Amino acid sequence: MSRRIGIHEFCENRSCPVFDVRSPSEYRQGHIPGAISLPLFSDEERACIGTLYKQVGKQPAILKGLELVGPKLSDLVRQVYALAGAQKKIQVYCWRGGMRSGSVAWLLNTSGFEVEVLIGGYKSWRNYLPEIFSKSLSYLVLGGYTGSGKTEILHALKARGEQVLDLEEIAHHKGSAFGAIGMSPQPTQEHFENELGQALLNLEDSRPVWVEDESRMIGKITLPEAFWLKKSSGQVLFLEVPKTERIQRLVKDYTNCPIETLKDAILRIHKKLGGVRTQEALEALSKGELAVVADLTLHYYDKAYNTGLQTLKKPEQVTRVPCEGEQEERLQSLLRFSL
Numbered sequence: 001m002s003r004r005i006g007i008h009e010f011c012e013n014r015s016c017p018v019f020d021v022r023s024p025s026e027y028r029q030g031h032i033p034g035a036i037s038l039p040l041f042s043d044e045e046r047a048c049i050g051t052l053y054k055q056v057g058k059q060p061a062i063l064k065g066l067e068l069v070g071p072k073l074s075d076l077v078r079q080v081y082a083l084a085g086a087q088k089k090i091q092v093y094c095w096r097g098g099m100r101s102g103s104v105a106w107l108l109n110t111s112g113f114e115v116e117v118l119i120g121g122y123k124s125w126r127n128y129l130p131e132i133f134s135k136s137l138s139y140l141v142l143g144g145y146t147g148s149g150k151t152e153i154l155h156a157l158k159a160r161g162e163q164v165l166d167l168e169e170i171a172h173h174k175g176s177a178f179g180a181i182g183m184s185p186q187p188t189q190e191h192f193e194n195e196l197g198q199a200l201l202n203l204e205d206s207r208p209v210w211v212e213d214e215s216r217m218i219g220k221i222t223l224p225e226a227f228w229l230k231k232s233s234g235q236v237l238f239l240e241v242p243k244t245e246r247i248q249r250l251v252k253d254y255t256n257c258p259i260e261t262l263k264d265a266i267l268r269i270h271k272k273l274g275g276v277r278t279q280e281a282l283e284a285l286s287k288g289e290l291a292v293v294a295d296l297t298l299h300y301y302d303k304a305y306n307t308g309l310q311t312l313k314k315p316e317q318v319t320r321v322p323c324e325g326e327q328e329e330r331l332q333s334l335l336r337f338s339l
Contacts, residue, residue: 002105002115004097007124010116011201016089019080021104022122026095030190032125033198035093036083038076040069040100062099069103076104077111089114097121125194132197133226136205139234142334143213143309143318146176146301147246147294148239150212156331157210163203165211170195173219176301177268180219181257192221200227215308236313237337239323239330243298250294259285266297273300 005013019038020031023046027037041049053061084090090113094100097120105115118124142150151168158164172186173179180186187195203209213236216223223231254262262285270278277296284292309318321337323330 002102002109002117004117004119005091006119007128010091010093010118010125011128013091013116016087016091016116017080017084018091018093019083019104020122021092021094021100026122029188030122030126030194032093032122033195038079038083038092038104040072040076040094040104073107076107080108080111080113084113088112089116091116091118093118093121093125095121096123125197126190129193129197129224130226132200133224134230135200135203137200137203137230138208139231140208140210141213141231141234141236142210142239143236144239144241144323145243145246145305146298147250148241148323149249150239152327153239153330153334154210154212156327157334160331163207163209165199165203165209167196167212167214167218167223170199171218171221173221175214175218178254178262178265181254181261181265186219186221189221193224196224196227232312234317236309236318237334238309238318238320239334240320241323243295245324246298247291247294250298251290254290254294262293266293269297269300272304273297 014034018032018035020027020035021038021040022031023039023041023043024037025043027035027039031037049061049064052064080090090108092101092104092108092115094104097118101117101121105117109115120127142154144150151166151174154164154166158166168174168179170187171192172183174181174183186192211231211234214223216228263282266273266278266281266285273281273296277299281293281296284290284296319337321330321333323333
């Protein structure tokens with residue numbers, strides 16, 4: 001017999017393969033991070049069964065489901081054998097922990113697997129996320145103007161064993177009009193929340209968490225309110241990096257970008273940049289003068305960041321950290337200020 005487990009036990013025991021038996025489109029929209037797609041029905045089959053259930057009734061829908069899934073049963077078992085390897089214990093879930101996960105659990109249990117079924121299915125995970133976002137963590141918020149190298153420092157802190165939450169990595173976006181350049185497509189809002197929730201679960205409550213000072217929006221993604229409020233209450237360590245160095249870093253980051261891509265990014269902020277600066281930036285771009293482009297656009301980004309810092313943070317929340325010299329010196333300065 002398979003065993004049914006609640007969301008807390010499910011999250012605490014993720015050492016075995018997890019299978020999502022919902023349809024492919026449901027999985028693409030969002031799934032529990034790390035889960036493997038093992039659809040019982042295709043999108044078209046699921047729609048057919050759903051329509052039959054609504055228009056005719058439960059029993060005809062069940063019979064149609066059995067008719068559709070029958071020829072697939074041996075293939076489903078073979079897939080699990082191949083994906084699970086030597087593991088005999090597995091976990092499965094569907095949307096609400098109902099017939100789909102129950103049916104697959106019975107099949108796999110009969111085939112020799114020890115199966116755990118998530119009570120409430122994927123919906124129970126989604127209902128659990130607000131609690132995760134409100135988790136009591138002590139945030140050290142890494143602030144600084146655009147081009148300060150905050151992401152590089154986060155990576156260096158992580159390499160030293162510090163707890164780091166990289167929101168840009170989860171969102172696949174660097175948080176500005178230029179933020180999508182060089183990044184893979186952003187996840188859905190739903191799946192971003194799933195990935196963020198899993199990342200937070202992996203963090204220890206007893207140790208501080210380093211996170212970048214992102215705005216509420218990262219590209220098209222919105223940070224969940226409960227998490228945003230927790231992060232916003234953290235101590236901000238503001239990196240004071242010379243503008244000349246920031247310009248050099250931005251030029252290095254965007255040297256190999258197509259001119260049209262950079263032009264589109266400039267035009268997206270033309271109203272806030274102003275007509276004159278926008279035209280100057282476009283002319284500099286056409287001449288390959290990326291340092292001039294960076295200097296002009298930083299005028300807007302520095303002003304916007306300053307406004308946000310003064311509006312959203314109390315003065316006592318912000319500690320300014322001089323950051324000149326080599327990376328190791330900067331790390332040491334940050335770690336001293338964070339004590």
